[in-house]
Amino acid sequence: MTPQTSEAVEPTSLAEDLSDAWGMLSVEDRMEGFRLLDPVEAEDFFLGLSARDQEELLLAMPAAERRRWLRLLDPDDAADVIQAADEEHREELLQLLDEGTKREVRALLAYAEDDAGGLMSPRFARLRPDMSVDEAITYLRRQARERVETIYYVYVLDERQRLLGAVSLKQLFTASPAAKVRDVMETDLVTAHEEMDQEALGLLFARHDLLAIPVVNSEGILKGIVTVDDIVDVVQEEATEDIHKLGGTQALDAPYLEVGFGTMVRKRVGWLALLFAGQTLTITAMGHFQDALARAVFLSLFIPLIISSGGNSGSQAATLVVRAMALGEVRLRDWWRVFLRELRSGLSLGLVLGVISIAVVLIHFQWSAEVVEHFGRMALAVALSLVGVVTWGTLAGSMLPFILRRFGMDPAAASAPMVATVSDVAGIMIYFTIASLIL
Amino acid sequence: MTPQTSEAVEPTSLAEDLSDAWGMLSVEDRMEGFRLLDPVEAEDFFLGLSARDQEELLLAMPAAERRRWLRLLDPDDAADVIQAADEEHREELLQLLDEGTKREVRALLAYAEDDAGGLMSPRFARLRPDMSVDEAITYLRRQARERVETIYYVYVLDERQRLLGAVSLKQLFTASPAAKVRDVMETDLVTAHEEMDQEALGLLFARHDLLAIPVVNSEGILKGIVTVDDIVDVVQEEATEDIHKLGGTQALDAPYLEVGFGTMVRKRVGWLALLFAGQTLTITAMGHFQDALARAVFLSLFIPLIISSGGNSGSQAATLVVRAMALGEVRLRDWWRVFLRELRSGLSLGLVLGVISIAVVLIHFQWSAEVVEHFGRMALAVALSLVGVVTWGTLAGSMLPFILRRFGMDPAAASAPMVATVSDVAGIMIYFTIASLIL
Numbered sequence: 001m002t003p004q005t006s007e008a009v010e011p012t013s014l015a016e017d018l019s020d021a022w023g024m025l026s027v028e029d030r031m032e033g034f035r036l037l038d039p040v041e042a043e044d045f046f047l048g049l050s051a052r053d054q055e056e057l058l059l060a061m062p063a064a065e066r067r068r069w070l071r072l073l074d075p076d077d078a079a080d081v082i083q084a085a086d087e088e089h090r091e092e093l094l095q096l097l098d099e100g101t102k103r104e105v106r107a108l109l110a111y112a113e114d115d116a117g118g119l120m121s122p123r124f125a126r127l128r129p130d131m132s133v134d135e136a137i138t139y140l141r142r143q144a145r146e147r148v149e150t151i152y153y154v155y156v157l158d159e160r161q162r163l164l165g166a167v168s169l170k171q172l173f174t175a176s177p178a179a180k181v182r183d184v185m186e187t188d189l190v191t192a193h194e195e196m197d198q199e200a201l202g203l204l205f206a207r208h209d210l211l212a213i214p215v216v217n218s219e220g221i222l223k224g225i226v227t228v229d230d231i232v233d234v235v236q237e238e239a240t241e242d243i244h245k246l247g248g249t250q251a252l253d254a255p256y257l258e259v260g261f262g263t264m265v266r267k268r269v270g271w272l273a274l275l276f277a278g279q280t281l282t283i284t285a286m287g288h289f290q291d292a293l294a295r296a297v298f299l300s301l302f303i304p305l306i307i308s309s310g311g312n313s314g315s316q317a318a319t320l321v322v323r324a325m326a327l328g329e330v331r332l333r334d335w336w337r338v339f340l341r342e343l344r345s346g347l348s349l350g351l352v353l354g355v356i357s358i359a360v361v362l363i364h365f366q367w368s369a370e371v372v373e374h375f376g377r378m379a380l381a382v383a384l385s386l387v388g389v390v391t392w393g394t395l396a397g398s399m400l401p402f403i404l405r406r407f408g409m410d411p412a413a414a415s416a417p418m419v420a421t422v423s424d425v426a427g428i429m430i431y432f433t434i435a436s437l438i439l
Numbered sequence: 440m441t442p443q444t445s446e447a448v449e450p451t452s453l454a455e456d457l458s459d460a461w462g463m464l465s466v467e468d469r470m471e472g473f474r475l476l477d478p479v480e481a482e483d484f485f486l487g488l489s490a491r492d493q494e495e496l497l498l499a500m501p502a503a504e505r506r507r508w509l510r511l512l513d514p515d516d517a518a519d520v521i522q523a524a525d526e527e528h529r530e531e532l533l534q535l536l537d538e539g540t541k542r543e544v545r546a547l548l549a550y551a552e553d554d555a556g557g558l559m560s561p562r563f564a565r566l567r568p569d570m571s572v573d574e575a576i577t578y579l580r581r582q583a584r585e586r587v588e589t590i591y592y593v594y595v596l597d598e599r600q601r602l603l604g605a606v607s608l609k610q611l612f613t614a615s616p617a618a619k620v621r622d623v624m625e626t627d628l629v630t631a632h633e634e635m636d637q638e639a640l641g642l643l644f645a646r647h648d649l650l651a652i653p654v655v656n657s658e659g660i661l662k663g664i665v666t667v668d669d670i671v672d673v674v675q676e677e678a679t680e681d682i683h684k685l686g687g688t689q690a691l692d693a694p695y696l697e698v699g700f701g702t703m704v705r706k707r708v709g710w711l712a713l714l715f716a717g718q719t720l721t722i723t724a725m726g727h728f729q730d731a732l733a734r735a736v737f738l739s740l741f742i743p744l745i746i747s748s749g750g751n752s753g754s755q756a757a758t759l760v761v762r763a764m765a766l767g768e769v770r771l772r773d774w775w776r777v778f779l780r781e782l783r784s785g786l787s788l789g790l791v792l793g794v795i796s797i798a799v800v801l802i803h804f805q806w807s808a809e810v811v812e813h814f815g816r817m818a819l820a821v822a823l824s825l826v827g828v829v830t831w832g833t834l835a836g837s838m839l840p841f842i843l844r845r846f847g848m849d850p851a852a853a854s855a856p857m858v859a860t861v862s863d864v865a866g867i868m869i870y871f872t873i874a875s876l877i878l
Contacts, residue, residue: 023768048647144612151609152591169608170590173583206675208487209668211650228667229648235671236645239678240762246682247758247855248751256763257773261780265787268755275751276792280799282743287803294736297729304721304863307743311750312687312714312856316707319686323679324695329462334696337463341700348704353715360719364726416686416855417751424743 015045022053023257031060043072051080052254059089067096074149075101076121076224079108083118108224116201117194119234120215120224121149127156129164129182133175140169153212155222156185163191163214163222191216194223201226202235203328242326245410246319248275248417271417278421285425289432299435302361302382307427310389311420313349314397317342318414321401325411335402339395346394350387357382374439381438385431392430393423454484461492462696470499482511490519491693498528506535513588514540515560515663518547522557547663555640556633558673559654559663560588566595568603568621572614579608592651594661595624602630602653602661630655633662640665641674642767681765684849685758687714687856710856717860724864728871738874741800741821746866749828750859752788753836756781757853760840764850774841778834785833789826796821813878820877824870831869832862 018033025033034057037045046054046069054073058066058081070078070093082093082105094102104122111117125148127136136154144151154172156165165185175184190208192201192215204213205228212227241251250267252259259267286293293299321338324330330338361379397419401411457472464472473496476484485493485508493512497505497520509517509532521532521544533541543561550556564587566575575593583590593611595604604624614623629647631640631654643652644667651666680690689706691698698706725732732738760777763769769777800818836858840850 141612144609151612170583173580173590202671202675205668206671209672211668228671229644229650232641232645232667232670232674233648235674235678236641236766239674239682240766243678243682243685243758243762246685247754249755249759252759255766255768256759257768257776261783264780265784268752268784269788269791272748272751272755272788273791273795276744276748276795279744279747280803282747283740283799283803286740286743290736290740293739297733297736300732300739300742301722301725301729303739303742304725304746304867305715305718308718308721308750308856308859308863309711309715311747311859312711313707315686315854315856316688316711319682320688320691320695323682327675327679327694329694329696337696341703344700345704345707349708349711352708352712356712356715360722364719364722415754416859417747417754420747420750420855420859424747428743 015041018045019048023255027056027060030057046072047077051077052084055081055084058093059085066093070096071098071101074121074147075104075123076108076119076149076230079105079118080113083109083113111194114198115194116192116196116198116213116215116226117223119198119201119230120194120226122224123148124214124222124225125151125154126222127154127167127181129156129158129180129185131181132177133172133179133181133184134177136167136181137169137172140172149225149227150212153225155214155225156181157222161222162220163189163216165189166214189214192226193218198234199238199326202231202238205231206235238326242322242412245412246322246415248272248415271415275417275421278418279424281425282428285428289428289436292432292436296439298378299432301364302385303428303431305357306382306385306389306431307424308420309353309386310393310423310427311416312393313346313390314393314419314423315416317345317394317397318400318416318419319397321398322411322414325401325405332402332405335399338398338402342394342398343391346391347387349394350390353390354383354386357386377438378435381431381435384438385427385434388430388434389423389427392426393419396422396426454480457484458487462694466495466499469496485511490516491523494520494523497532498524505532509535510537510540513560513586514543514562515547515558515588515669518544518557519552522548522552550633553637554633555631555635555637555652555654555665556662558637558640558669559633559665561663562587563653563661563664564590564593565661566593566606566620568595568597568619568624570620571616572611572618572620572623573616575606575620576608576611579611588664588666589651592664594653594664595620596661600661601659602628602655604628605653628653631665632657637673638677638765641670641677644670645674677765681761681851684851685761685854687711687854710854714856714860717857718863720864721867724867728867728875731871731875735878737817738871740803741824742867742870744796745821745824745828745870746863747859748792748825749832749862749866750855751832752785752829753832753858753862754855756784756833756836757839757855757858758836760837761850761853764840764844771841771844774838777837777841781833781837782830785830786826788833789829792829793822793825796825816877817874820870820874823877824866824873827869827873828862828866831865832858835861835865 015037034042058069082090085093094105097105125140125143140151140154152169154167155163158164165187166189167181167185171184190204190210190213192204192213194215194217212225214222215224215226216222244251248271250270252267321330358379361382365375400414400419404413405411454476473481497508521529524532536544564579564582579590579593591608593606594602597603604626605628606620606624610623629643629649629652631643631652633654633656651664653661654663654665655661683690687710689709691706760769797818800821804814839853839858843852844850
């Protein structure tokens with residue numbers, strides 16, 4: 001809620017062009033484009049950049065210019081920029097701030113980046129409970145000239161800085177001028193502890209449709225406020241992180257086209273190699289059934305079809321459960337309900353695919369030149385395997401997120417590829433076991 | 440930004456319990472729990488529900504009580520509730536509103552639910568350009584008593600209701616009282632057209648850190664405003680939709696535990712059956728190589744390993760590209776850059792897996808009882824196949840979203856299972872072709 005950016009200045013065409021090309025430009029080109037902007041445009045442009053881009057630009061400019069740009073930022077944004085810098089540059093950047101801000105920023109840097117404390121602004125408008133409404137409005141008018149994050153939500157503190165209540169400017173506007181702040185303020189507040197994770201904070205905003213949430217420490221002392229405009233970015237980022245993980249890669253933590261090639265490969269190769277190692281179990285599983293395969297080569301025809309069906313149904317289940325967990329719709333203790341639900345889903349989905357598969361097998365052997373004895377039995381074996389494999393895949397996919405969370409890991413690691421890997425080995429075993437029983 | 444909800448009233452324990460259990464309760468149980476809340480609690484609770492839940496609760500209560508609850512809602516929220524109802528109940532609910540609101544809600548219902556027009560509130564605070572700052576503040580103080588969405592961002596209109604500029608209450612507070620609104624207001628505004636899609640609107644809020652965006656029609660007439668607190672939900676919903684699609688299922692459009700079993704299966708079986716149909720191509724592909732398999736059964740050992748590596752790398756690429764598109768980081772015209780990048784990524788990742796696979800194959804044949812002539816060649820065949828399959832999977836995964844978008848479809852349909860299906864057939868062909876050339 002930096003005043004400059006929240007006032008909705010649309011970039012004129014030069015700033016817009018720069019913004020469009022940004023992802024493709026080198027630091028030098030960015031700096032060059034930035035210098036072409038007129039002073040007001042440049043300020044808006046700078047304030048609209050991500051913390052990482054601001055940091056990069058700051059370090060690219062001559063040291064003498066940095067102070068001006070860094071001081072343009074609110075303390076929470078300045079803290080983000082400094083956090084984005086390398087260890088070696090942090091102190092240097094901190095020294096560019098005025099004494100008061102430096103103290104505020106240092107306090108903010110003590111919080112983990114994705115805690116409520118790391119997101120909050122320490123500059124909130126405050127009132128005493130025994131002021132009159134009229135005094136409060138006058139006092140706020142004065143605070144509006146200082147750099148507070150917002151004057152629309154005002155926090156009422158006691159002399160020890162403990163949070164007593166909150167009042168909106170709109171409430172003050174409509175209250176009787178002689179009333180006391182104490183009588184107008186709301187006292188049942190949604191607050192966040194300074195160590196609340198930003199994902200949980202996002203859910204709190206989404207659930208209560210709030211514009212700002214006060215952040216308190218364990219003694220109830222107000223440390224800062226988080227405003228909803230910062231939360232849009234958080235919700236976006238957290239979703240991106242989960243999507244990347246669900247796709248079987250580490251979160252990129254930066255726009256796709258801006259990630260260097262080396263980093264990109266590194267973020268992907270880890271999981272890929274791990275999944276590959278897991279997949280080598282399929283060699284062992286297949287090895288068990290080499291004799292059966294040697295006797296009936298046509299059995300191999302259906303291996304990809306059957307194991308991929310397990311992977312696909314597992315990917316569906318895992319994705320649904322992981323997202324429901326991230327949104328707080330499903331908690332650890334709901335695992336048994338989910339298990340029963342997915343057992344039924346898995347059986348139903350398996351039955352549907354099983355029925356389709358009978359037609360597929362019959363048609364295939366009808367039309368192909370191969371002559372297979374008892375291909376009716378073959379169809380039955382494929383259909384039954386599908387019921388088993390899909391049910392297993394669905395259960396594995398839905399339970400894996402619970403297991404990961406139970407052991408303190410991120411449920412989003414239950415990615416489509418991981419679930420497919422887990423269900424492939426089981427798929428092979430189920431298929432060959434059923435086939436050798438029936439044929 | 441309903442005043443009641445934005446004022447951060449924390450649910451006391453009864454409301455909290457009800458909220459926790461909500462997903463598991465039948466409509467009757469919900470109604471019963473709702474009746475236990477005291478009047479103030481009940482209002483906050485009702486306002487905190489999703490439009491769908493509000494609608495359900497409304498229709499569950501006696502007709503005589505509905506008016507009171509529906510009238511509690513702002514027009515944009517009332518419109519959402521009415522949109523959530525069946526055709527047959529819509530007119531009935533509309534008739535419960537007062538004349539003015541009914542007109543506003545009818546106008547909102549004309550917009551698609553996920554357009555800017557469907558999200559906006561028509562109740563914004565407005566000023567004339569020739570008012571003085573002092574007059575403006577007095578006038579706003581009067582508007583604050585009416586039910587405007589916010590008085591913190593005020594829009595300046597000409598006599599034909601065209602948007603001239605915007606001014607924040609904070610700016611009015613700090614301006615000279617005698618200045619004209621015209622001289623204080625910002626005129627370069629970020630605006631949204633009434634038909635802008637909500638996903639694009641979410642990006643606009645995220646990019647510019649705005650608290651409210653005015654919605655205009657093609658003539659520049661201000662139709663309403665969208666506030667950021669509504670956008671948090673939109674961003675959350677859009678991400679959920681994409682995550683569900685990427686997992687290979689239709690978007691659920693409701694919390695996991697609240698979706699009926701039938702609906703749940705229906706949303707999953709469609710894609711699953713379609714992918715199954717696609718996978719039957721692997722039968723044909725495998726059929727082509729039955730002779731080779733009959734001669735060398737050990738070839739089948741590596742089929743699951745090789746095809747799943749193609750699927751996994753494709754899933755990574757597709758997920759990264761789909762998310763980058765949704766965030767506006769990658770556009771249609773970037774396809775060639777992405778192609779080149781993913782070609783390099785695919786080759787690198789394939790090489791890594793290829794090298795690992797040589798060790799895997801050698802160790803496997805070393806330790807197993809099977810005697811395979813030339814198992815060095817086998818290792819080479821597997822390694823080369825992996826390079827080919829992973830490169831192909833990566834390219835297919837990264838290009839599929841572009842192809843889907845090019846033809847007006849949702850890129851998120853390039854799900855992990857879909858990419859795996861596309862790459863399995865190719866994987867089989869690549870593997871057997873290379874194997875028969877080398878062995």
